[in-house]
Amino acid sequence: MELVVREAVRTRLADALLHTLDLTGTFVFGMEGALAAVAGHLDFFGAMVLSFCTAVGGGIIRDLLIGAAPPESIRDWRYGTLALAGGCTSVFLYHSVRQLPPLLLLTLDAGGLSLFAVAGATKALKYNINPFIAVLMGTITGVGGGTVRDILLARVPTVLRADVYATAALLGAVVFVGAINLKLSPRLAAILGGTGCFVLRMVAAIRHWNLPGVASS
Amino acid sequence: MELVVREAVRTRLADALLHTLDLTGTFVFGMEGALAAVAGHLDFFGAMVLSFCTAVGGGIIRDLLIGAAPPESIRDWRYGTLALAGGCTSVFLYHSVRQLPPLLLLTLDAGGLSLFAVAGATKALKYNINPFIAVLMGTITGVGGGTVRDILLARVPTVLRADVYATAALLGAVVFVGAINLKLSPRLAAILGGTGCFVLRMVAAIRHWNLPGVASS
Amino acid sequence: MELVVREAVRTRLADALLHTLDLTGTFVFGMEGALAAVAGHLDFFGAMVLSFCTAVGGGIIRDLLIGAAPPESIRDWRYGTLALAGGCTSVFLYHSVRQLPPLLLLTLDAGGLSLFAVAGATKALKYNINPFIAVLMGTITGVGGGTVRDILLARVPTVLRADVYATAALLGAVVFVGAINLKLSPRLAAILGGTGCFVLRMVAAIRHWNLPGVASS
Numbered sequence: 001m002e003l004v005v006r007e008a009v010r011t012r013l014a015d016a017l018l019h020t021l022d023l024t025g026t027f028v029f030g031m032e033g034a035l036a037a038v039a040g041h042l043d044f045f046g047a048m049v050l051s052f053c054t055a056v057g058g059g060i061i062r063d064l065l066i067g068a069a070p071p072e073s074i075r076d077w078r079y080g081t082l083a084l085a086g087g088c089t090s091v092f093l094y095h096s097v098r099q100l101p102p103l104l105l106l107t108l109d110a111g112g113l114s115l116f117a118v119a120g121a122t123k124a125l126k127y128n129i130n131p132f133i134a135v136l137m138g139t140i141t142g143v144g145g146g147t148v149r150d151i152l153l154a155r156v157p158t159v160l161r162a163d164v165y166a167t168a169a170l171l172g173a174v175v176f177v178g179a180i181n182l183k184l185s186p187r188l189a190a191i192l193g194g195t196g197c198f199v200l201r202m203v204a205a206i207r208h209w210n211l212p213g214v215a216s217s
Numbered sequence: 218m219e220l221v222v223r224e225a226v227r228t229r230l231a232d233a234l235l236h237t238l239d240l241t242g243t244f245v246f247g248m249e250g251a252l253a254a255v256a257g258h259l260d261f262f263g264a265m266v267l268s269f270c271t272a273v274g275g276g277i278i279r280d281l282l283i284g285a286a287p288p289e290s291i292r293d294w295r296y297g298t299l300a301l302a303g304g305c306t307s308v309f310l311y312h313s314v315r316q317l318p319p320l321l322l323l324t325l326d327a328g329g330l331s332l333f334a335v336a337g338a339t340k341a342l343k344y345n346i347n348p349f350i351a352v353l354m355g356t357i358t359g360v361g362g363g364t365v366r367d368i369l370l371a372r373v374p375t376v377l378r379a380d381v382y383a384t385a386a387l388l389g390a391v392v393f394v395g396a397i398n399l400k401l402s403p404r405l406a407a408i409l410g411g412t413g414c415f416v417l418r419m420v421a422a423i424r425h426w427n428l429p430g431v432a433s434s
Numbered sequence: 435m436e437l438v439v440r441e442a443v444r445t446r447l448a449d450a451l452l453h454t455l456d457l458t459g460t461f462v463f464g465m466e467g468a469l470a471a472v473a474g475h476l477d478f479f480g481a482m483v484l485s486f487c488t489a490v491g492g493g494i495i496r497d498l499l500i501g502a503a504p505p506e507s508i509r510d511w512r513y514g515t516l517a518l519a520g521g522c523t524s525v526f527l528y529h530s531v532r533q534l535p536p537l538l539l540l541t542l543d544a545g546g547l548s549l550f551a552v553a554g555a556t557k558a559l560k561y562n563i564n565p566f567i568a569v570l571m572g573t574i575t576g577v578g579g580g581t582v583r584d585i586l587l588a589r590v591p592t593v594l595r596a597d598v599y600a601t602a603a604l605l606g607a608v609v610f611v612g613a614i615n616l617k618l619s620p621r622l623a624a625i626l627g628g629t630g631c632f633v634l635r636m637v638a639a640i641r642h643w644n645l646p647g648v649a650s651s
Contacts, residue, residue: 046377067504070284077347130511160480263594286501294564371590
C-alpha cells in the first residue's frame with residue numbers, strides 16, 4: 001500500500017517536473033523569438049508573433065500532422081501566454097537579457113530543445129504513428145518553431161544549413177523511440193533521449209561543430 | 218406573433234448583409250493579392266495563387282487551428298471563385314483598378330479586415346476556443362492571408378514590421394470577445410468590434426501611424 | 435465468372451502500376467529536393483528536409499485541407515522513406531545524378547507531376563470536395579512540394595513566375611475532373627488527365643514556353 005502511494009507521489013512529482021520544464025521551454029523559446037524580431041527591426045506586434053511562432057510553432061505543426069487538431073497550444077491558453085510573456089521579457093528588458101551569460105541561454109535553449117524533441121515523439125507514438133515518422137515528429141517539434149520564425153523573417157532556416165541543432169533533436173528522438181521499442185520504461189527512455197539531445201547540442205555549440213555541407217564542387 | 222416575424226426578418230437581413238460583406242471582403246482581398254503579383258512580376262498562375270491565398274489564407278489557417286477541417290473556403294466553392302474573380306479583375310482591368318481612388322480601396326480593405334477579424338473570433342468561440350486564443354484567431358483571420366502572400370513573395374510580412382494593421386484587427390477581436398464576455402448581444406458585440414477595427418485602421422492609414430519598432434540600439 | 439476474375443486481375447495490375455508510379459514519383463521528387471539543397475549550400479540535414487518536403491509536401495497540404503488528417507505520408511512510412519532515399523541518392527551520387535540525361539529527369543518529373551495531379555484530384559473527390567476545389571487540390575498536390583521547398587530556400591516559388599508547370603498540373607486535374615463529371619470510367623479519366631498534364635509539360639519544357647507575365651507596364 002505504502003509502496004503504491006510512494007510510486008504515485010513520485011509519478012506526480014515527475015509529471016510536475018516535466019510540465020514545469022515544458023512551460024520553461026516555451027518561455028525561453030518565446031524570448032528567443034522576440035530577440036530575433038528585435039534584430040530584424042520588426043515592430044512590437046511582429047515581436048509578439050515571432051515569440052508565439054517560435055515557442056509553439058513546432059508543436060502546432062506536429063499536432064496538425066498527427067491529426068490532433070485543435071493543437072494543444074490552441075486548446076491550452078497557458079502556452080500562448082507564456083510564449084508572449086517570454087517575448088515581452090525580451091522586448092522590455094532587452095539590455096538585461098542581452099547581458100545574461102551566453103552559456104545560460106544556451107543551456108536553457110538546449111534544455112527546451114531536448115524536452116520538445118522527446119515530448120513530440122511521445123505524443124506521436126500515443127497517436128499510433130509509425131516509429132520512423134514519430135522520430136520525424138519529435139524533430140519537427142524541436143525545430144519547427146525556429147523554422148517558422150526564419151520563414152517569417154524571409155531567410156533560409158538556420159537549422160537547414162548550419163549547426164548541429166536539428167541533428168541533436170533527431171538524436172534525442174531516435175534514442176527515445178529506440179528505447180521505447182526496446183521496452184524500456186517511458187521515463188527511462190525520456191531521460192536517455194533528452195540527455196542525448198542535450199549533451200550533443202551543448203558539446204556541438206561549445207566546440208562549434210557543423211554538419212558537412214553538401215557542396216556541389 | 219408579428220414581433221417574432223419582424224425579428225426573424227431583421228435577423229435574416231442582418232445575416233444577408235453580413236454574408237454580402239464577407240463575400241465582398243473576399244473579392245477585395247483577392248484583388249489585392251493579384252495587384253501584389255503584378256508588382257512582383259509573377260505570371261498569370263502566380264497572380265491567381267496570390268489572389269486565392271490572400272483572400273482565404275487567413276480563414277484556412279484559423280479553421281485548421283481550431284479543428285474545423287476541411288476549412289470553410291474548401292467546402293464552399295463561392296469563396297475561391299470570388300477570390301479568383303477579384304484576382305482576374307486586377308489582372309485584366311489593371312489600369313482601371315489602379316485609377317480607383319486610394320481612399321475607396323483603403324475603405325474596402327479596412328472593411329474586409331474588420332469583418333474577417335470579427336468573423337474569425339466568432340467562429341473560434343463557436344468551437345469552444347478559450348477567449349484569449351479566440352482573439353488570436355480573429356487577428357489571424359484578418360492578417361493571415363496577407364502574411365501567406367508575403368511569404369510566397371519571399372519578403373518579411375508587412376504586418377510584422379509596419380503600419381497599424383494587425384493591431385487594428387487585434388483591437389477589433391479584443392473588443393468583440395470582451396463584449397461577448399460582458400454578455401452583450403453577439404450583434405452589438407460584432408458592431409462594436411468591427412467599428413473599433415475599422416476606425417483605428419482608417420485613422421492610422423490616413424495619419425501614417427506606425428507601431429514603435431523594437432530597436433536594438 | 436472468368437470475366438470477373440480477369441477484371442479483378444486487371445484492376446489489381448492497374449492498382450499495382452499506379453502504386454509503383456506513385457512511389458517512383460515520390461523518389462524522383464525526393465531526388466530533386468536534395469539537388470536544390472546542394473545548389474543552395476545546405477547541410478546534410480537540410481538536404482533531407484528538402485527531399486521530404488518536396489516529395490510529400492503537396493500531398494500533406496492537400497490532406498490537411500480536405501480534412502484527411504493525419505496525412506497519408508505520415509501514416510504510411512514508405513513515402514517518407516522513399517523521399518529520403520531519393521535525397522540520399524542525390525547527395526551521395528551527386529556527380530552521377532548530374533550526368534543523367536536531362537530528358538530522363540524531365541520525363542520522370544513530368545510523370546510524377548501528372549500522377550500527383552490526378553491522384554490529388556481523385557482523393558479530393560473521394561472526400562466529397564466540390565469539383566472546382568478538387569481541381570485546385572490536384573494542382574496543389576502536384577506543385578505544393580516544390581512550393582514548400584522554395585519557401586524554405588527563401589525564394590519566390592518557381593511555379594508562381596515561370597514555366598508551364600503548374601498550368602500542366604491544372605490542365606491534368608481539369609481534364610480528369612471533367613471526365614469524371616461526364617461519367618467516364620475513373621481509369622479512363624485518369625489516363626486522359628495524366629496524359630494531358632504529361633504532354634503539356636514535356637512540350638512546354640522542350641519548347642521553353644512560359645505563361646504571359648502580368649506586367650505592370
